[in-house]
Amino acid sequence: MPSVGFLYPGYSAEDDYPVFEEKLGGDVRLHLVHTLMREDAHRVDALLDVGGSDVLGEGARELREHGVDAAVWACTSGSFVFGWDGARAQAQAVEDETGAAASSTSFAFVNALRALGIERVAIAASYPEDVAERFVEFLGAAGIEVVAWAGRGIVTAAEVGTLSGEDVLDWVAAGDHPDAEAVLVPDTALHSAAILDALEERLGKTVLTANQVSVWEGLRLAGAAAPREGLGTLFRSGARVPASTEH
Template identity: 35%
Template sequence: MDLGLLYPTRDRGEADFAELCRRLDPAIGLTFAYPEWGEAADPAAAVREIGAPERLTRAADRFPATPDVVSWACSSCSFTRGLDGARAQARALTGHLGVPASSTSLAYLAALDRLDVGRVALASVYRPDLTAVFAAFLAEAGVTTVHAVSADAGSDRALAAWGPARIFELAEAAGHEDAQAVLLPETALHTTPLLAELETRLGKPVLTATAVTVWDALDRHGDEPVQDDLGTLFSGAAGRRRPSSSSS
């Protein structure tokens, strides 16, 4: 199976995706393509601009071969367009490539649905206003954010350099007794080696951006990604709830 990921910035979190795919199945082929950033100087406008469906389909033409499934592997560049906008991104990619397509933001919704989770806490690396945009995106899909922390951590280059201690600190700060799961929405973070320990520390599912993106892509392809030591989402314990689609 060949997984194609559209990724916003070269040489950030690709190695984390590669490690997760290798641990799930060494036979998974993984390729990346990079949409072009626009001219917007404002960060919020920039992430909306790069997520324009026409930019994503142009970038998808750079895959060396058409993948079996594709995902727009960026949290903020998909949720800042709202639920309808995220669905439009996926539909554009499916229409252009003829394969199942998703994004990290839609992957979060699919994972929460599979785990039957409706109340979450956000361990956000973003500014508080952008964290609120993600909470609003989740609310559109009926998911309630009961607690959120915002690290306001800056660039994806800085985030890619975060070590385990900083990731654990952020996740633990977001922990809340009313949350059924904790979300870490940032694909530049290297979280694959930490998935089991994160859940041990927080005592509940912890859904990282890398993990949900890969899980959702494999699920949409019709595979059942099950592996020990990668957290609840990959444990197989939740079972298959319903077929996924690029418009859900």
């Protein structure tokens, strides 16, 4: 049975992953390892520490013991804050430590968009604006046009994890733009597994959330990316990433 390992910082929406595993039908295993979060803050210096090599190295070695087929650093801000080359080096280090193909949530967003042929997006970010702007820059490096974006200004992952489904639906809808082909919601601290189809129904277009693309990326790397229902357009489409796949 294919298995995917996730390095997840701290505690906020980790309970999304058992929901994903159940919705996937029980034919894959998702292993979660909590990595050290010395300070819970959506602030650049704190995020650089959250995604540091010492922190990820320890978690990756634990994942290696599970014998996973693929690994994902499941933290968007803790990857894109390093910039394109830094995030690539980060994923490579996880791959080296786990002995399995590895990626991160930031690259998962890029690969999901390429698989779906989407080039113009809006971003509904929970982060403060200076952090959200770094995600805009990361996507720009991949040739993705951000037609609108906004940061909600929430400082801690713990607070993001308390947002209700109704609140998320309203907030993401408010972040949409008529020129956007999809809306991205880039925070793995946000619960989304139970509302993916509801989000797309509300907006009438593709919505990609951080935990969703993380799971999809892991399954893709593990060779288990068959079409699935109940988890939004990305899973339903059975989309395949073109040759320009990032890490």
